[in-house]
Structures are given as structure tokens and as C-alpha cells.
Amino acid sequence: MPLSLLSILLGFVLGTAATAIAWNLSQRGVRNPETARLTALWSLKDVTEPGMRPAVIAEHLEGVALPAGTKVVVPASSLASVPASILGSCEVRMHPEVRVNAVVGKDRALVFSGHVTPKAFAVFTRDMHTVQLLQNDFQRMWGEATPYVERVATIADLAGKDGRVVDVTGKAIELMEFRGRKMLRLTDGKVQVGVVTTQQDVSQYQGGVVRVVGKMHRENGYAFLEADKLSLVAQN
Numbered sequence: 001m002p003l004s005l006l007s008i009l010l011g012f013v014l015g016t017a018a019t020a021i022a023w024n025l026s027q028r029g030v031r032n033p034e035t036a037r038l039t040a041l042w043s044l045k046d047v048t049e050p051g052m053r054p055a056v057i058a059e060h061l062e063g064v065a066l067p068a069g070t071k072v073v074v075p076a077s078s079l080a081s082v083p084a085s086i087l088g089s090c091e092v093r094m095h096p097e098v099r100v101n102a103v104v105g106k107d108r109a110l111v112f113s114g115h116v117t118p119k120a121f122a123v124f125t126r127d128m129h130t131v132q133l134l135q136n137d138f139q140r141m142w143g144e145a146t147p148y149v150e151r152v153a154t155i156a157d158l159a160g161k162d163g164r165v166v167d168v169t170g171k172a173i174e175l176m177e178f179r180g181r182k183m184l185r186l187t188d189g190k191v192q193v194g195v196v197t198t199q200q201d202v203s204q205y206q207g208g209v210v211r212v213v214g215k216m217h218r219e220n221g222y223a224f225l226e227a228d229k230l231s232l233v234a235q236n
Helices: 003-020 076-081 084-089 128-144
Strands: 036-039 055-057 071-074 091-094 101-104 109-112 122-125 149-151 165-178 181-187 192-196 209-219 222-234
Touching: 055 128, 071 076, 071 128, 076 091, 101 128, 109 128, 165 192, 165 222, 181 209, 192 209
Parallel strands: 055 071, 071 091, 149 165, 192 222
Antiparallel strands: 036 122, 055 101, 101 109, 109 122, 165 181, 165 209, 181 192, 209 222
């Protein structure tokens, strides 16, 4: 093997390993070769179990299909690169400090030397110390991150948006009690959804056209929005 090619491959492997620990330079160790391997033939199934979704941290995410409901953290600057299918089906949040590209499961992870794309090389690891560091970093950023807000055209389009932060407009047609709070019933003329908030008195919006930004919930078959923002678009 020519020395130049050997140097390139060696540099790539070292660069991948450096990426895996870049979030915590103070913790160093020798990787157990039995718990890690470099691969181009990776799959999300390598790090997930049936019924579980991975956690994704990515500087750039492109061409990858993720299970619906997967939690994803990306920098706001790369939001345009996130496929519409992921923005439309996953929980996406934005954090400025994303410096590692990884897909993390319960006890294993894929750490990428570059962006998360189908053809990227990755280090597959079962090393619990490494996996725990990635899990901790993901949880920290997830708690600090700003949710991606999806603009939804109609109330009917809220189907399948459970757990997502959405922006939707409809007519407030009814006021009712819900768990000790007032709930608005919002409709697009065909479908209805409940709207509750801990920050405002929703009764003032009854009868008007209202814009709601909030998180979509579905419990026991009942759909409602936990609103962060309510604004009156038009008053009848």
C-alpha cells in the first residue's frame, strides 16, 4: 500500500476517533478494539432495538430516513439541510453547540467522522463510557435547544404530529373544562382540536380566528394542543 494512501486512511481513523470524544476532551482512554469498529455499511438497526428510537446529534443531516418521533438536535444554521420528511415526522430542536455527529441508542452508538449521510463512514461502538457521554451530551442539548416549529396549514394536518411543536390557525368555536383549565375547541371547518395553556385565559378568544403555537398531544385517543402562544387573527 502506498505510504500516501496509508497516511490518508490512518488520518481518517484517527479523525473519526477524535470526533467521538470531541465533546469532552478531559476524558481520554484507549478504545477497546472489541467494542468498536469502523464501517461504511452501517444501519440505524445497529443501534436501536424494536420499539425504540435513536437520539440523533448532527451538524448536517442529509439523505437519512429516521423513524417517526425520533429526537434530533441540529444547529439552526443547518436546518435547511434536514429532509422535509424528518422535519415532518420527527421531533427536531436547534442548538448552537452541536459539534459531533452521532446516532445514539440505549447501549451503543454510531459516531461519524463527518456529516450524517448514507455514504458516510462511522465508528460503531458498544463502549459504555463513550455511549454514556453521548447520551449525556444529547440530553443537555435537548433541554437547552429551541424546538423547530412546523407551520401546519389546517387542523386536519395535525394528524400524526404528536409530540411536535406546531403553528396552526383555526376558529375557536367552543369553550369547555379540561383538567381544571379552560379549553378552546379549534376547527378548520372539518376537524377540531382542543387548545389549553397555563399562561393565558383562553376564554377571550372564543368566537375568533386564532393562531396557536404549541405542542401537539394525544392521550387516550384525545388530541389537544398545549399552547405556548395564542394570538387573535380575526374577531367575529
